[in-house]
Amino acid sequence: MxxxxxxxxxxxxxxxxxxxxxxxxxxxxxxxxxxxxxxxxxxxxxxxxxxxxxxxxxxxxxxxxxxxxxxxxxxxxxxxxxxxxxxxxxxxxxxxxxxxxxxxxxxxxxxxxxxxxxxxxxxxxxxxxxxxxxxxxxxxxxxxxxxxxxxxxxxxxxxxxxxxxxxxxxxxxxxPCVRAGDGLALSSRNQRLTAEGRARAATLPQALFEAVARIEAGEPAEATLAAAQAGLEAAGFAPVEYLALRDGETLGEPQPGRPARLLVAAWLDGVRLIDNLAVTLP
CATH class of the missing domain: 3.40.50.620 (HUPs)
Structure with missing residues (x-):
């Protein structure tokens, strides 16, 4: 019904x-x-x-x-x-x-x-x-x-x-965001990916999770984000419009003691994908 x-x-x-x-x-x-x-x-x-x-x-x-x-x-x-x-x-x-x-x-x-x-x-x-x-x-x-x-x-x-x-x-x-088994955030746009593109799309959440782990472990955010973006580009994402660490509420620069968010938008297979994860700053 x-x-x-x-x-x-x-x-x-x-x-x-x-x-x-x-x-x-x-x-x-x-x-x-x-x-x-x-x-x-x-x-x-x-x-x-x-x-x-x-x-x-x-x-x-x-x-x-x-x-x-x-x-x-x-x-x-x-x-x-x-x-x-x-x-x-x-x-x-x-x-x-x-x-x-x-x-x-x-x-x-x-x-x-x-x-x-x-x-x-x-x-x-x-x-x-x-x-x-x-x-x-x-x-x-x-x-x-x-x-x-x-x-x-x-x-x-x-x-x-x-x-x-x-x-x-x-x-x-x-x-909460709902994800597929490989971590990709569910989106109506995902159905426009080719089979090859869909397989490569899992690189996006993987890069985010790895970057969050490194930042929370105390590694410099700027270098961590640069490495993550290079990895996305190597996987075929082009362009990566932004990969940014921001304040979780204002979307301005992250502030010590406040919730932060890592956000990304990148193109793959002619489809624009976005994602984000919470970050606890050390």
């Missing part, structure tokens, strides 16, 4: 009003579809703590920097609904593009600071698109809790800042 698909916002709002009138809590898992086990882990977390769960499916054009990338993004709505059915999702919300962004839509949400480095530097406008659609989806669903994976670490910090600054009445629940 598939999860029930809801398209018009008015229909979703009617469902939400009914749930809230009965005092039921609502969780939302925002996605762009092409669901995998990482998404399903978010759904399970939502089911464990909320009475009702909405999964949103919207391939957001405003967060893509490349029209071809947007066109090639996998769209598997009916397969996604079938995956969600056994998990007891109450609604798969699949709004039309014109309902999210009508022709006269004029508002853009922009979050400064945390969005400036890394992804922000390499994908201008990307985070404005993310912040705008997340705000819209949180308002549309009226959720009490929203579940986001830690794989998109910088995005997670953006959402936390957005909710805090706009005083939105929703709790942001971070969930």
């Amino acid at each position: 598939s999860a029930p698909i809801v398209r018009p916002l008015a229909e979703l709002r009617a469902l939400v009003r009914g749930w809230k009138s009965r005092g039921e809590s609502i969780g939302v898992v925002p996605t762009m579809g092409a669901l995998h086990e990482g998404h399903l882990s978010l759904v399970r977390a939502a089911k464990a703590s909320c009475d009702r769960v909405i999964v949103t499916l919207f391939v957001n054009p405003r967060q893509f920097n490349n029209a071809e990338d947007f066109a090639r993004y996998p769209r598997t709505e009916h397969a996604d609904a079938e995956l969600l059915g056994p998990l007891g999702v109450d609604a798969l919300f699949v709004p039309d593009g014109d309902e999210v962004y009508p022709p006269d839509h004029a508002t853009v949400i922009s979050v400064s600071g945390v969005t400036a480095p890394l992804e922000g530097a390499h994908r201008p406008g990307h985070f404005d698109g993310v912040a705008t659609v997340v705000t819209l989806l949180l308002n549309m669903t009226q959720a009490d809790r929203a579940f986001f994976g830690e794989k998109d670490w910088q995005q997670l910090q953006l959402v936390r800042r957005l909710v805090q600054d706009l005083k939105l009445p929703v709790e942001i629940v971070p969930c």
